[in-house]
Amino acid sequence: MKDYGDKKIVLITGASSGIGKSCAEYLAQKKDFHIFGTSRKASIPPIKTSDNLEMIKMDVNNDASVEEAINYIFKETKRIDILVNAAGFGISGPIEETSIEKAKEQFETNFFGIHRVCRKVLPILRKQKTGYIISISSIGGLLGLPFQGFYSASKFAVEGYSEALRIETRPFGIHVVLIEPGDTKTSFTDRREKIISTDKDSPYKEYFEKTIKIVENDERNGASPEEVAKLLERIINSPHPKTRYKVGPTSQKFVASLKGKIPDRSIEWILRKYYKVY
Ligand SMILES: NC(=O)c1ccc[n+]([C@@H]2O[C@H](COP(=O)([O-])OP(=O)(O)OC[C@H]3O[C@@H](n4cnc5c(N)ncnc54)[C@H](OP(=O)(O)O)[C@@H]3O)[C@@H](O)[C@H]2O)c1
Structure with missing residues (x-):
């Protein structure tokens, strides 16, 4: 067992790239944290x-x-103070053409992956009577994004899970928080798995291609992952963090914030026009 002094022990999944890596490297520069980042x-x-x-x-x-x-980690440190669930990936394609197998793969990592890690970390945080569980959701966890239906669904699942977990673990001093980034410049775009029927007559082909081109362009010109890292530092220094925090391009945060305030039909209109699904 090493001596970590007063340093907070932080576990960040998906720390080999993008948002997770940026969070890990950013916190590692501060003297108050010792980070275990994960990668396969x-x-x-x-x-x-x-x-x-x-x-x-x-x-x-x-x-x-x-x-x-x-x-x-626990054998070495005897505690975990902060868990950041950042491991994830995206699939895209028409919902009708997505197999159950592919849909399950999306949920396996983005949703069940979080539950797998939380189940192992929660007993540690609960016994400590303190801790933070911060999951990287997405603006796509607030708005159903066309041709990213299963990605959005996996992030909607993360949202419901975290809301419930936040209430259940409140008596044990655990803070459960969602970070909802908009488009962020990472390897996510190149790693995205595109699912499209091999049938060249797919009725969705034209819409899908137009939409995904816009999505990829926005991501490649998206926010720096360091914005998420700075927000993370703010959250873990807050004694009473909010349930959710949006971060990234202002226009995306704005549209997401309209949900529940303007009719759903108007949000659909914005998304259809923006992604050229008409
Ligand atoms: N980029 C965006 O625009 C954006 C926007 C909103 C939300 N997000 C979310 O942010 C999170 C991080 O994505 P990113 O943009 O940083 O993408 P990224 O650059 O592709 O990084 C993904 C990370 O997830 C890890 N990962 C993937 N599958 C894994 C598995 N089965 N087990 C363990 N680790 C796994 C990868 O690690 P290894 O491959 O080394 O194992 C890698 O470190 C994801 O949850 C994503 O949905 C991204």
Whole structure:
């Protein structure tokens, strides 16, 4: 067991790239934190990449892998103060043409991956009577995005899960928080799995291609992942964090904030016009 002094122990899933990596590196520069970042490509024991950052192997799709990583960390640190669930990916394509198998893959990582990690970390936080669980949702967790239906659905699931978990764990001093980024410049865009019927006569083909071009362009010109890292620091320094925080391009935050304030039909109109689904 090492001596981490007064440093807060932070576990960040999906820390090899994009938002998770940015959060890990940003907090590692501060003297108050020691970070364990996860990647499927790392190892156990972890690889130390700087004084305050170690990369440990974890596949959030796999019970044994999650258990092994968290057992290792807890054996070393005897506590976990902050969990950031950032591991995730996107699939895109027409809902009608998405197989159950592909839809389940999306949920396996983006939703069940979070539950797998939370189930192992919650007993630790509960016994400590303190801790933060911060999950990276998306603006797509607030608005059903065309041709990203299962991605949106997986993030809507994360939203409901976190709202419920926040209430259940309040008596144990645990803060459950959602971060909802808009388009952010990361490897997410290149890693997205595109699902489209091999049938060249797919009725959705033209709409899908137009929409995904706009989506990809917005992401490639999106916000810096460091914006999320700065927000994360603000949240974990807050004794009473809110349920959810939007971050990223102002126009996307604005449209998402209209939900519930203007008729759904008007939001649909904005999305149809913007993504050229007409
Ligand atoms: N980029 C955006 O515009 C945007 C907007 C809103 C929300 N988000 C959300 O932000 C989160 C991070 O995405 P990003 O944009 O940073 O994408 P990214 O650059 O592609 O990073 C994804 C991270 O997730 C990890 N990952 C993927 N599948 C995993 C698995 N089964 N087990 C463990 N780790 C896994 C990857 O690690 P390894 O491959 O090394 O294992 C990688 O570190 C995701 O939840 C995404 O939905 C992104």
